[in-house]
Amino acid sequence: MRLEFRNVSKTFGLKAAVDDVSFALDGAGFVGVIGRSGAGKSTLLRMINRLGDATRGQILVDGTDILSLGGKAKRAWQANCAMIFQQFNLVPRMDVASNVLHGLLGQRATLATIFNLWRAEDIRRALAILDRLGIAEQAAKRAEALSGGQQQRVAIARALMQDPRIILADEPIASLDPMNAQLVMDALKRIQVEDGRMVIANLHTLDTARRYCDRVIGMRDGRVVFDGRPDLLTTSVARDIYGADANFTEDMTSTAIEERDEDIRYAAVLVGG
Numbered sequence: 658m659r660l661e662f663r664n665v666s667k668t669f670g671l672k673a674a675v676d677d678v679s680f681a682l683d684g685a686g687f688v689g690v691i692g693r694s695g696a697g698k699s700t701l702l703r704m705i706n707r708l709g710d711a712t713r714g715q716i717l718v719d720g721t722d723i724l725s726l727g728g729k730a731k732r733a734w735q736a737n738c739a740m741i742f743q744q745f746n747l748v749p750r751m752d753v754a755s756n757v758l759h760g761l762l763g764q765r766a767t768l769a770t771i772f773n774l775w776r777a778e779d780i781r782r783a784l785a786i787l788d789r790l791g792i793a794e795q796a797a798k799r800a801e802a803l804s805g806g807q808q809q810r811v812a813i814a815r816a817l818m819q820d821p822r823i824i825l826a827d828e829p830i831a832s833l834d835p836m837n838a839q840l841v842m843d844a845l846k847r848i849q850v851e852d853g854r855m856v857i858a859n860l861h862t863l864d865t866a867r868r869y870c871d872r873v874i875g876m877r878d879g880r881v882v883f884d885g886r887p888d889l890l891t892t893s894v895a896r897d898i899y900g901a902d903a904n905f906t907e908d909m910t911s912t913a914i915e916e917r918d919e920d921i922r923y924a925a926v927l928v929g930g
């Protein structure tokens with residue numbers, strides 16, 4: 658799959674949240690979008706699945722401008738790019754399995770979904786996805802009873818239910834402690850590598866971008882100011898992206914955890930890796 662931004666801008670009033678952005682992504686990979694708050698990361702991501710429209714430009718997916726899609730074609734595209742959010746956006750009082758099955762809303766008859774009548778094969782698939790993410794035993798619990806890291810993995814499971822080509826993640830670990838952040842990032846990475854799906858994640862820390870991404874896009878004031886491999890993200894490049902002064906240190910964007918042995922073993926058990 659080729660995803661190409663061509664001179665894409667999005668303005669709110671006079672403010673250009675995304676300003677003449679062009680880049681192309683070829684094939685599956687893990688792409689991180691970094692930049693300080695207000696740089697335009699969310700706006701960029703939301704245009705890809707048409708949660709927000711662009712003011713100018715084209716977003717080409719295998720040659721088709723997805724910004725020009727309407728009606729059924731637009732919905733089909735949206736089903737192909739699932740989104741996960743910082744605040745998980747689950748239905749808190751609903752059980753985990755039903756939350757996951759909600760990934761199929763729009764693909765199944767409305768009446769059946771209102772009454773929570775799902776096909777046996779859908780239920781089996783939801784449970785298999787939960788199992789893959791290491792949270793099968795939570796399937797019958799209410800979503801609100803789970804930890805943040807578990808809830809985010811439920812949100813990932815719901816996204817996978819759509820069988821999307823792209824997973825868009827808007828600050829997926831910003832509300833999580835470092836341990837749970839690692840579990841969630843490991844789960845996203847596995848999905849990207851094993852399934853060959855493209856993952857595009859807005860990340861608020863440099864160390865996460867370095868550790869998980871194949872490609873990093875750095876934004877500042879709506880513009881792309883860095884686009885390349887994570888190993889090219891030197892401190893001075895980072896300083897430029899974050900618009901920081903000479904006092905900038907990487908710790909300012911860091912959530913690095915101490916990698917104690919038991920943490921690593923625990924993570925491996927939970928994600929089944």
Ligand SMILES: Nc1ncnc2c1ncn2[C@@H]1O[C@H](COP(=O)(O)OP(=O)(O)OP(=O)(O)O)[C@@H](O)[C@H]1O
Binds near residue numbers: 672692694700
């Ligand atoms: N619906 C909106 N109406 C008006 N201005 C908006 C709207 N959405 C975003 N903006 C503005 O556009 C700019 C980019 O916002 P955006 O949320 O994309 O940045 P971000 O990099 O994702 O930041 P954060 O990490 O804080 O979410 C900001 O100046 C923001 O105030």
